[in-house]
Amino acid sequence: MTVKQLSVFVENRAGRLSAVTRLLGDSGIDIRAVGIADTKDFGILRLIVNDPDKALAALRKAGCSVTCTNVLAICISDKPGGLAAAMETLYKDNISVEYMYSATISKEDGTAYLILRVDDNDSAARALTEGGFRVIPQQELAKL
Amino acid sequence: MSRFWNEKIECMSREEMKKLQDERLAAQVKHVFENVPYYRKLMEEKGLTPDDVRSTEDLHKLPFLTKADLRDAYPYGLLAKPLSDCVRIQSTSGTTGKRVVAFYTQNDIDIWEDCCARAIVAAGGTNEDVCQVCYGYGLFTGGPGLNGGSHKVGCLTLPMSSGNTERQIQFMRDLGSTILCCTPSYAAYIGETLHEMGYGPEDIKLKAGIFGAEPWTEEMRREIEKLLGIKAYDIYGLTEISGPGVSFECEEQTGMHINEDHFIAEIIDPDTGEVLPEGTKGELVFTSITKEAFPLLRYRTRDICVLSREKCSCGRTLVKMTKPMGRTDDMLIIKGVNVFPSQIESVLMKMSNATPNYQIVVDRTGNTDTFEIKVEISDDMFSDTIKSVTDLEKKISGDIHSILGIRAKILLVEPKSIPRSEGKAVRVIDNRKLV
Ligand SMILES: [Zn+2]
Numbered sequence: 048m049t050v051k052q053l054s055v056f057v058e059n060r061a062g063r064l065s066a067v068t069r070l071l072g073d074s075g076i077d078i079r080a081v082g083i084a085d086t087k088d089f090g091i092l093r094l095i096v097n098d099p100d101k102a103l104a105a106l107r108k109a110g111c112s113v114t115c116t117n118v119l120a121i122c123i124s125d126k127p128g129g130l131a132a133a134m135e136t137l138y139k140d141n142i143s144v145e146y147m148y149s150a151t152i153s154k155e156d157g158t159a160y161l162i163l164r165v166d167d168n169d170s171a172a173r174a175l176t177e178g179g180f181r182v183i184p185q186q187e188l189a190k191l
Numbered sequence: 192m193s194r195f196w197n198e199k200i201e202c203m204s205r206e207e208m209k210k211l212q213d214e215r216l217a218a219q220v221k222h223v224f225e226n227v228p229y230y231r232k233l234m235e236e237k238g239l240t241p242d243d244v245r246s247t248e249d250l251h252k253l254p255f256l257t258k259a260d261l262r263d264a265y266p267y268g269l270l271a272k273p274l275s276d277c278v279r280i281q282s283t284s285g286t287t288g289k290r291v292v293a294f295y296t297q298n299d300i301d302i303w304e305d306c307c308a309r310a311i312v313a314a315g316g317t318n319e320d321v322c323q324v325c326y327g328y329g330l331f332t333g334g335p336g337l338n339g340g341s342h343k344v345g346c347l348t349l350p351m352s353s354g355n356t357e358r359q360i361q362f363m364r365d366l367g368s369t370i371l372c373c374t375p376s377y378a379a380y381i382g383e384t385l386h387e388m389g390y391g392p393e394d395i396k397l398k399a400g401i402f403g404a405e406p407w408t409e410e411m412r413r414e415i416e417k418l419l420g421i422k423a424y425d426i427y428g429l430t431e432i433s434g435p436g437v438s439f440e441c442e443e444q445t446g447m448h449i450n451e452d453h454f455i456a457e458i459i460d461p462d463t464g465e466v467l468p469e470g471t472k473g474e475l476v477f478t479s480i481t482k483e484a485f486p487l488l489r490y491r492t493r494d495i496c497v498l499s500r501e502k503c504s505c506g507r508t509l510v511k512m513t514k515p516m517g518r519t520d521d522m523l524i525i526k527g528v529n530v531f532p533s534q535i536e537s538v539l540m541k542m543s544n545a546t547p548n549y550q551i552v553v554d555r556t557g558n559t560d561t562f563e564i565k566v567e568i569s570d571d572m573f574s575d576t577i578k579s580v581t582d583l584e585k586k587i588s589g590d591i592h593s594i595l596g597i598r599a600k601i602l603l604v605e606p607k608s609i610p611r612s613e614g615k616a617v618r619v620i621d622n623r624k625l626v
Contacts, residue, residue: 052575058604084577088602091580114573145576
């Protein structure tokens, strides 16, 4: 039920983010979600893409340092309290969220997609499914 | 067979050895003064004659020789015998500037090979052994030196030279080689190839290896020992002085015994030239006291190490030198502490499968040195969190502190972001020199 997230090490230098994203664009990769964690000297760019294997190969070929992590992508209602409901579900089951960031928001069906990095993917996926949330598999994410 | 090649010399008392060195030194200084105008001039500039050097206590009076002298005097300027008495030349690889050419009489060759024989016996070699020599043969001293030593011991000698690794392994298996002589990196490569070919230590008869001619670490020793199922012995030497066998390791593996009956070792302060007491880290200087054709007095090796006369469990009384910790050319003084890039490297090689590229940046703010190490990150060094990177920085910083006693700021950078010069990363940027 997980999706592959690519984490790219980027130095805090002008032009680095644009270079990495440009590289992905030129390789025909669609970015589905993006988050960044940074410090004074460096950042970790987290990416959810339509084709992680192809993106990984392109980034490595360009000399980037990249690691691969399995994370959860879920669908929540795009309305006040939507996110809170998902968090409460996880909290009840003692699952801690290390970080999260949002993916696309669909105006038509009023849903938002969220990327979650938790300490236990299996328990989190089970709790969220039982709580009525939809966990998005990799194949579906590629088509969004 | 004995555990020693020459027990009398190798286990000689300090007093006897000093007496032998005194006699040989005095005679050697006379020989050089009379036959090498280049060195005679250096002595005369200091107002010295052979009468001023009667024992090892007088050694410090003599002028140093450096690699630059060898270049200036190329090719015959330091030759002390007529060419008609010389039978061989060997030469250094000459990565920078002119090659160094060293000359040998037959007696010089015999002594050199004898020193290598001591190393082979110290590694457990006897005339029952099959000794596979995969150092390069030719101008390089590695192959000829160990080949000669192996003959003296009476081993069946396989003069393989380097390369063609599968053939090396085939000979090793077919002829039952028991001792391997080569560079440590080639030994590791042979070990890896052996395993790739589907064999292991149980498929070969090797018991010992004598490895030298390049820097290697204790971790690398253990790895080679595991790959080949052997005990790995270090050997040290330099063409200028004779070749491999200037010093060699015994089963204790805690440093190399110097063949003091032929080479007097000193440790000096590389900046002042002052002789340092035993146990102090400094530049290694050799005086050859038996060499006839190319006798160098007080030759500065540029290798940094420590000498020790602590009693060795093997029974040898020959002074021991540590593996060179670096080169004087590479040494940095940061916050008053001697720092060698090799020390940084030994920390970094534990952080990743492949030793990451790094750059030491030294600067000065006010009167304080700043010390920063940039390290190129690789995929196996971090995960998806900031903490994975900051933890790594802390680990490197802590390990550096425990080795050097000073703190460095660690900065992880993207792969290939450190500038390269001729394919190699530029290791040191010292901005203090510009001030
Ligand atoms: Zn010993």
